[in-house]
Amino acid sequence: CYVIDNSSYIHDFSQWLGHPFEYDGVDYAIRFCKDVESRAQQGYVGFGRFNYFVAGSGRYDFVQEFYNGDLQHCETSHDKRGRTAQLNIICGDCPNGRCKSGLDCVCNVTSESDCRVIVELAIACEKSGQRVFEGFTVGFHPRSWEVVYNGMTQYGYEKAYKDYSFDTDQSQVSLYMTAIASVSKLVQKPTVTVSPETGLEVTLSGSGADGSPPTTLSPTLLDINWRCETARDSPYEVQLTIPVEGYDPIQFSLTKMCEYQ
Incomplete structure (x- = not known):
């Protein structure tokens, strides 16, 4: 509601x-x-x-x-x-x-x-919350939006969930980003933080990592490359932040297992 x-x-x-x-x-x-x-x-x-x-x-x-x-x-x-x-x-x-x-x-x-x-x-209406970058999507396919839909992070990606985790042997995951063409230039370069800070090496690549404007006709590709350095029973949380000029940033988390190196 x-x-x-x-x-x-x-x-x-x-x-x-x-x-x-x-x-x-x-x-x-x-x-x-x-x-x-x-x-x-x-x-x-x-x-x-x-x-x-x-x-x-x-x-x-x-x-x-x-x-x-x-x-x-x-x-x-x-x-x-x-x-x-x-x-x-x-x-x-x-x-x-x-x-x-x-x-x-x-x-x-x-x-x-x-x-x-x-x-x-x-x-007496509720106070307004964040400013949503409407029309922005993030998904595992150029025409999907499992992670972010209409500028809002979807369930399973707002924090770390073991049930939504990526396996130890998966070294890369690709995300596709789209936005309304008229405002796509507001999308800036993403940043990444990992919790715990050590034990999982993460790098970003692809057109999405460079800050290229994503559109619905030409989605940008964001590759998350990760390598397990320290094995642990609980997963790592990889939080990505995508700044958007004039709006609150898009934030979502991916969950990565490292059961062995």
Whole structure:
């Protein structure tokens, strides 16, 4: 439950996941990043489950979309998504000042049709985090992004994991980097640190090591060459840092086993 704003800063709403909001006017209930329902004596009607979270425009800071709600009487909806909902998020108070006890309340609910509702929600938004270099990828293939996707390090590569480690006898691993062509020149030369500092020799080579601009049509190649000098039971953590001008650096870790020299 996170979103990148229009200035490329990330906002982490993980602690809001499933947080309930109710709108007494028409008995609607919203669970943040989960679902939207209308509630009545006859029962609940689902207006969709959480689908995506994006930056907003105008007076709305962020937007969540909810798809695949109850299908009854909405069988002809677009792509048969059933009932759907859109949650427009305002960082602050409602325009109509409806939040009587501070922030965090539903400002308004509008029914576009029997199959779609638009909800306005005012909350105290989370402080922004790092500035993400959107569109940047790192993977083991020119068209893959196992390590970094859309500027964000993926699970398994944010720190050392033995389950994601490279074997002792593997002396090299190749990574392919891509970026949006218009901003690819912002990518600078990567650096590497090893923990523990001694016992594993690591060098970088390839066009990616030289700081050549990566693009989606012409990915750059970063070869990590490593040689075990000291055997140990636990793995080495090889952390790579790729500076990006005007953004927080891209950082990820590779895990290397050295069970023998």
